[in-house]
Amino acid sequence: MEFPDGLVADTFARTWEMLLPSGTPGTAGLPARKLALAGPGLPDPGPAADIVLVPTHPQTGKAWQPPSGTAAVVPLSAEVWLHLAFPRDRLLVPATGGLPDGVLRDDPPPLHPAAPFRPDARIFFGTLARLPAVREPWLRTLHDHARHRFPHSFR
Template sequence: MATRVDDCGSWQTVWLEPEAVVRHHTGLSTLSPPDWDDLEHADHRIPPVEPDGRWSRRWEAALGVALAHLVAATEGCPVLLPAGPVAELLRHAIGRYLPAGPQARSVALAGPGIRPSHPRPDILLVPRHPLTGAPWRSDEGTVVPLDSGVWAYLARPDETSPLPATGVLPEGVLRDDYPLPPHPRYPLTPHHRAFQDTLARLPAVRSPQLLRYRDMCR
């Protein structure tokens, strides 16, 4: 009645056979779809590191897709990342796919709950809707969509400081109830197949400059 794809190198999906499945209404009330404001909830964030200390596969795939959109938006030109989690987590990955140099285009997070930054950035990293996949829209610049759980973590990362919010710990007091965050042995690297497949499907890839970029990536 269905075919399921569940492999480490592919998106998880289920294809139903139309002639073998009959749709019936259950009579139960349908839940309202998640709203953009739901992305601000702490339980929507996806940590970049798994409990075993490895990078999240969802982050690697989402970063590959977002990088393809970023390359298309910049036509392979350098970018300038904002300070904070975006630069700390994405600098290495973006450096593998975009060159460094002058006249870099500015990048910033945008989305629900984030005030517009000034001066206006050239490119905005915005979340995809968790249900429809549609990107959050903005009239302030070029939009690059990002997985909503990844975006939520970048916009509001977990609290990581073992120090109190105000003041300092008393002298001689050590904290042993606050585990150190896991650190993978290598920098975060995007899924290259996700990057290539996404870039190949973007209309902008047909421009001469991006065709040269794809040949260089090969």
């Protein structure tokens, strides 16, 4: 799997590598894939991306659809997607300088994860089991390897 540089790679690449049988994309029948962010304010990744992370609408829950429409869409909550897509655009202090003396912020700073991202094993395997493509050799290899790595998930 090819990840875009930055926060997306920092968040997902380690977990992806942990799930792979040998830790190397393209082995054991796994096709090479390219992951990209897509959504409002970002250029359309077009046919170069196989999988796109998109935001869901905060009120309707509907996933944003890329104009090219050729990639598999993976919806994320709007807050998570916004943090991945524009991590530096969210200033914690006013752009003109710090807060005046005696002024306290009334909004908390953003939360940071306490540990690296790990998918919930029950949700992960439940989702894989419902995919018709799980019978394809490359996805079945991924499923079997992950099941071996996380046997505690099947108690």
